[in-house]
Amino acid sequence: MEKQPRLLASQLFLKNSVFEVLLNGVLLTWKEIPANKKVVSGSIHHPIKGGTSHSVSVSEILAVRELDVGGGTNDDGRWQKMPQKLTEAYPYAFTVSYVERARQHRWRCSDVTFHCSDGVLRQQWIQTIREQLTALTSRPKHLLVYINPYGGKQQGECIYEQKVAPLFACASISTDVIVTEHANHARDHLKTEAELKKYDGVVCVGGDGMFSEIVHGLVSRTQRDNGVDQNSPEEKLVPCSLRIGIIPAGSTDCICYATVGINDPVTSALHVIVGDSQPMDVCSVHHNNTFLRYSISLLGYGFYGDVLADSERKRWMGPARYDFSGFKTFLTHHHYEGAVSFLPATDILGTPRDKTRCRAGYVGTVSLPEQYEVGWGVVRGKFLAINAASMSCACPRSPMGLSPAAHLADGTTDLILVRKCSRFNFLRHLLRHTSKDDQFDMTFVEVHRVRRFRFTPRHCQNDSELDLRENGKQLFSQICRDHPACSCSPAYSSWNCDGEILPHAAIEVGVHCQLIKLFARGIEEQPLFEDLANPQCAL
Ligand SMILES: Nc1ncnc2c1ncn2[C@@H]1O[C@H](COP(=O)(O)OP(=O)(O)OP(=O)(O)O)[C@@H](O)[C@H]1O
Numbered sequence: 367m368e369k370q371p372r373l374l375a376s377q378l379f380l381k382n383s384v385f386e387v388l389l390n391g392v393l394l395t396w397k398e399i400p401a402n403k404k405v406v407s408g409s410i411h412h413p414i415k416g417g418t419s420h421s422v423s424v425s426e427i428l429a430v431r432e433l434d435v436g437g438g439t440n441d442d443g444r445w446q447k448m449p450q451k452l453t454e455a456y457p458y459a460f461t462v463s464y465v466e467r468a469r470q471h472r473w474r475c476s477d478v479t480f481h482c483s484d485g486v487l488r489q490q491w492i493q494t495i496r497e498q499l500t501a502l503t504s505r506p507k508h509l510l511v512y513i514n515p516y517g518g519k520q521q522g523e524c525i526y527e528q529k530v531a532p533l534f535a536c537a538s539i540s541t542d543v544i545v546t547e548h549a550n551h552a553r554d555h556l557k558t559e560a561e562l563k564k565y566d567g568v569v570c571v572g573g574d575g576m577f578s579e580i581v582h583g584l585v586s587r588t589q590r591d592n593g594v595d596q597n598s599p600e601e602k603l604v605p606c607s608l609r610i611g612i613i614p615a616g617s618t619d620c621i622c623y624a625t626v627g628i629n630d631p632v633t634s635a636l637h638v639i640v641g642d643s644q645p646m647d648v649c650s651v652h653h654n655n656t657f658l659r660y661s662i663s664l665l666g667y668g669f670y671g672d673v674l675a676d677s678e679r680k681r682w683m684g685p686a687r688y689d690f691s692g693f694k695t696f697l698t699h700h701h702y703e704g705a706v707s708f709l710p711a712t713d714i715l716g717t718p719r720d721k722t723r724c725r726a727g728y729v730g731t732v733s734l735p736e737q738y739e740v741g742w743g744v745v746r747g748k749f750l751a752i753n754a755a756s757m758s759c760a761c762p763r764s765p766m767g768l769s770p771a772a773h774l775a776d777g778t779t780d781l782i783l784v785r786k787c788s789r790f791n792f793l794r795h796l797l798r799h800t801s802k803d804d805q806f807d808m809t810f811v812e813v814h815r816v817r818r819f820r821f822t823p824r825h826c827q828n829d830s831e832l833d834l835r836e837n838g839k840q841l842f843s844q845i846c847r848d849h850p851a852c853s854c855s856p857a858y859s860s861w862n863c864d865g866e867i868l869p870h871a872a873i874e875v876g877v878h879c880q881l882i883k884l885f886a887r888g889i890e891e892q893p894l895f896e897d898l899a900n901p902q903c904a905l
């Protein structure tokens with residue numbers, strides 16, 4: 367039989383007033399008692415009118431601890447100053463730490479300290495709150511943390527030590543921390559060495575590239591443990607059981623931003639502590655039946671591939687490298703020829719042109735009418751950009767994202783084809799990534815929600831396609847010599863796969879629905895007052 371949560375109701379002191387404090391297994395509520403209704407001890411059972419009132423969901427309480435009023439410190443060593451009268455009359459105090467929502471999806475840790483005259487009553491409160499927290503089984507107790515000290519502005523270690531570790535300690539989460547020593551350190555450790563059974567989740571301190579390492583390590587390990595061959599594009603992959611937390615410390619932080627609503631380390635740490643869970647789609651990318659990489663956010667050929675290739679040579683510039691290379695790539699205005707074939711998703715409710723957004727509580731796949739038979743579509747032509755966004759790809763540079771209506775966990779990716787057009791028109795399209803205007807409402811842009819797609823560059827010689835890194839430049843000059851009147855666009859761009867360059871242009875992509883889970887809950891709807899006060903944030 368399920369154990370009923372214990373109810374507690376007491377009159378406790380908070381600041382200089384008496385509050386009726388109630389814990390019912392779901393909510394902790396404290397309401398100020400007007401002076402004429404005060405009862406000195408025991409509980410009260412009638413509703414109280416007037417006075418300030420607060421309530422916190424038990425699921426958003428982080429911790430409760432004793433406060434040693436006499437000594438002036440609490441049990442995590444923090445010094446607390448209290449009014450002398452209160453400490454004398456009510457020497458027994460306890461502090462509850464909980465999640466408080468601030469503007470723009472930010473979460474903060476807030477404390478409230480209650481005082482009572484009776485040590486037994488204080489123990490009863492502390493014990494009951496702790497029992498109710500222990501019953502929240504989705505909360506992690508032991509985490510494996512990887513820190514990339516070189517991501518973004520190279521602040522990873524400092525962000526973790528100063529902002530995240532104290533919160534994990536407060537919530538009694540123990541950690542094993544690894545500061546990476548080289549690229550792919552975290553991936554290889556997860557793939558082969560890490561004792562995953564010991565942990566309730568993996569935390570990644572870094573950007574999208576570091577997150578991608580963690581995903582590659584976990585997904586590959588899970589497939590190997592289950593005897594699944596990653597090289598087969600048709601293979602159904604086994605979902606990973608461990609959740610991943612992202613503490614943003616990178617340059618784009620798009621996966622964190624699009625799953626939480628902000629790239630803020632404290633907010634992300636709090637989502638880990640309360641044990642949130644957000645499933646996410648993962649794309650597998652193959653070339654000639656050989657596995658290349660997984661993608662969680664953006665697969666971009668043409669513009670975003672060229673930006674990345676150029677910006678990798680300017681890592682020393684930090685996050686500003688993307689602005690520099692973005693501008694430079696825009697000026698070069700290269701287009702690329704090829705064929706994109708795709709399998710449209712027909713059993714889903716939404717389309718990429720919807721005004722609705724993927725928000726917290728969205729259930730992912732919808733079991734609607736069965737997938738009706740439609741064949742593969744093919745689009746051939748000259749493209750400035752081919753982008754596949756498996757999620758919105760919202761980030762500080764583009765708050766609505768490359769595909770604002772994309773869903774995190776619906777088993778589809780939004781394939782955006784931007785045909786060759788004038789520089790002016792391309793600029794109009796790019797600028798719409800930074801505003802609320804519809805970037806797909808342009809004659810040279812089309813968008814399809816798909817489950818699989820393939821790309822074949824025009825100059826691809828079947829299976830013996832040239833290796834891009836080795837021969838791309840050679841082919842470019844060859845084509846320009848052969849066609850002196852061409853606009854000197856190279857034959858190939860490269861694919862930007864979540865911030866990594868792929869070694870082949872001809873690829874085959876399939877979406878694996880809900881292959882991984884994050885310590886996140888999706889972007890929460892904002893309170894109405896905030897939409898009105900700040901139209902930029904309106905959804
Ligand atoms: N110790 C290390 N030394 C060098 N490179 C590392 C190390 N640890 C991780 N890396 C690599 O650094 C690359 C970039 O890291 P990260 O994603 O954290 O930052 P970023 O590229 O600045 O941000 P974003 O991916 O959000 O644009 C990743 O591809 C990762 O593989």
Ligand SMILES: CCCCCCCCCCCCC/C=C/[C@@H](O)[C@H](CO)NC(=O)CCCCC
Nearest residue numbers: 574618620663688692696759764796799864865
């Ligand atoms: C002429 C100026 C035009 C300005 C247009 C701004 C549009 C910004 C859209 C940004 C979309 C980012 C999508 C996310 C991609 C990540 O997986 C990847 C790794 O972190 N980041 C980039 O490739 C970094 C890509 C940065 C591109 C600027």
Ligand SMILES: [Ca+2]
Nearest residue numbers: 756773776778
């Ligand atoms: Ca999706």
